[in-house]
Amino acid sequence: MQFVLGYQGLQWSDAYYLLQGAINTLSLACVAGLLGSLLGIPLGWARASSLVARVITTPVVDIFRSIPMIIILILLNSLFSILGAGLSAFTLGSLALGCWMAAVTSEVARAGFQAVPPVFRRSARSLGMNYLQELIYISLPLMIRSSLSAWIGLLLSLIKDSALASVIGYVEFMRATQGLINRTHETWFLLLGTGVFYFIVCYPISRFSRHLERKVAI
Numbered sequence: 001m002q003f004v005l006g007y008q009g010l011q012w013s014d015a016y017y018l019l020q021g022a023i024n025t026l027s028l029a030c031v032a033g034l035l036g037s038l039l040g041i042p043l044g045w046a047r048a049s050s051l052v053a054r055v056i057t058t059p060v061v062d063i064f065r066s067i068p069m070i071i072i073l074i075l076l077n078s079l080f081s082i083l084g085a086g087l088s089a090f091t092l093g094s095l096a097l098g099c100w101m102a103a104v105t106s107e108v109a110r111a112g113f114q115a116v117p118p119v120f121r122r123s124a125r126s127l128g129m130n131y132l133q134e135l136i137y138i139s140l141p142l143m144i145r146s147s148l149s150a151w152i153g154l155l156l157s158l159i160k161d162s163a164l165a166s167v168i169g170y171v172e173f174m175r176a177t178q179g180l181i182n183r184t185h186e187t188w189f190l191l192l193g194t195g196v197f198y199f200i201v202c203y204p205i206s207r208f209s210r211h212l213e214r215k216v217a218i
Helices: 013-049 051-066 068-083 087-114 118-125 130-168 171-182 187-215
Strands: none
Touching: 013 051, 013 087, 013 130, 013 171, 013 187, 051 087, 051 171, 068 130, 068 171, 087 130, 087 171, 118 130, 130 171
């Protein structure tokens, strides 16, 4: 009788599996970050400019900011399953992470718009600019300057939180690593490699953001 061990060592083919997981992680983070930023900045402007918009959107923003991401992913997955909408794990993860990114970005953008000195707006109007011109050439650039550091922090959190998409079946880098750990039992080596991967992705973004902060410093 021949006995077979329940696990195997690492193989070269596992590198391709991890590479696919890394690409999935970066793809999810890029799509969710872009979606959240494009929605969050206009939402932040509306919350800073209109009391009515602030009152209407505050419950939604507070919900996404207060509930853990893993619960949002599970609830959205269950909701779309009940509705019979066959969304892929990537689409569902992008939607959940994008909505969270939009909610937190809106608060950063709102604070940035409100931090623009009113005298700057009045000066722009006195020079003949209309509201849209003042928004594009004065308020928006100043908001970006003051909010850049906080937004980078949100982006780094988004990249790391993308690992939670594994609960809806999305095979990102952490999920791929966990599968290899279950098969090979190389726990410390694989977890160390996972930490190195996230460091390689996040650290250059952090350093580049500091460079941008110095370039756009007022």
